[in-house]
Amino acid sequence: MILARIIGTVVATRKDPRLEGKKLLVCQPINPKGEDEKGYVIAVDTVHAGFRERVLVVAGSSARMASGCKDTPVDAAIVGIVDQISRDSD
Amino acid sequence: MFLGKVIGNVVCSVKDEALTGKKLMLVDRLPNGPTVVAIDAVGAGAGETVYFCRGKEASFAFLPDEIPTEATIVAIVDTIYAEGE
Numbered sequence: 001m002i003l004a005r006i007i008g009t010v011v012a013t014r015k016d017p018r019l020e021g022k023k024l025l026v027c028q029p030i031n032p033k034g035e036d037e038k039g040y041v042i043a044v045d046t047v048h049a050g051f052r053e054r055v056l057v058v059a060g061s062s063a064r065m066a067s068g069c070k071d072t073p074v075d076a077a078i079v080g081i082v083d084q085i086s087r088d089s090d
Numbered sequence: 091m092f093l094g095k096v097i098g099n100v101v102c103s104v105k106d107e108a109l110t111g112k113k114l115m116l117v118d119r120l121p122n123g124p125t126v127v128a129i130d131a132v133g134a135g136a137g138e139t140v141y142f143c144r145g146k147e148a149s150f151a152f153l154p155d156e157i158p159t160e161a162t163i164v165a166i167v168d169t170i171y172a173e174g175e
Contacts, residue, residue, distance in 0.1 A: 001114075001126060001127040001128070001129075001159060001160055001161055002126060002127065003100070003125075003127060031125060032097070032098060032116055032125055046106055047104050047105060047106065048104070049104075056100065056102055056105070056114070056127055058158050058159060058160050059160055060145055060146060060160045061145070061146040062145070062146050062148060062149050062158055062159055062160040063158065063160075065108070065149060065156045065157065065158040065159075066106050066108075066158040067106055067107060067108070067158075069158075077158065079105060079106040079109060079158050080100075080102035080104065080105035080106065080109060080114075081102055081103070081104040081105070082100055082101070082102055083101045083102060083103050084100070084101040085098065085099075085100050085101075085116070086098045086099050086100075086101075087097055087098035087116065088096075088097055088098050088136045088137060089097065089098075090098075
């Protein structure tokens with residue numbers, strides 16, 4: 001799983017019927033310090049995350065195990081809203 | 091599977107129901123890979139060298155529960171022996 005920050009939303013009218021009602025968010029991967037990493041990922045929101053929140057994104061086939069994603073064409077899902085990141089070096 | 095070093099933890103109060111009660115650890119892939127968030131299945135602690143598995147197999151550590159995870163710490167490493175070192 002990776003840490004990410006929500007930087008936008010995606011709207012799609014024509015899509016797989018199994019994706020109807022699912023919120024698609026643009027996530028920017030971040031490192032534990034909160035700095036941006038390369039790339040982005042579009043993830044299905046399962047925890048009602050909001051703009052600029054730090055979240056936990058699960059990618060790959062395990063994303064389908066997130067609630068409401070069973071048997072859907074999803075390979076990235078937001079499964080948690082991060083409250084706190086503790087690093088031992090801090 | 092990969093070797094990693096536990097460098098911290100992550101706290102989420104709003105999360106997938108299946109993740110309730112699971113410890114989320116920050117793990118640096120050794121020797122100098124990216125940092126990932128992994129669920130702890132063995133009670134690993136800060137600074138420990140562990141090995142973790144990635145992908146769908148990561149959720150098999152919690153069978154029969156279906157946990158949405160793609161990285162799970164499955165062992166705490168005691169020693170590593172590699173030829174030439």
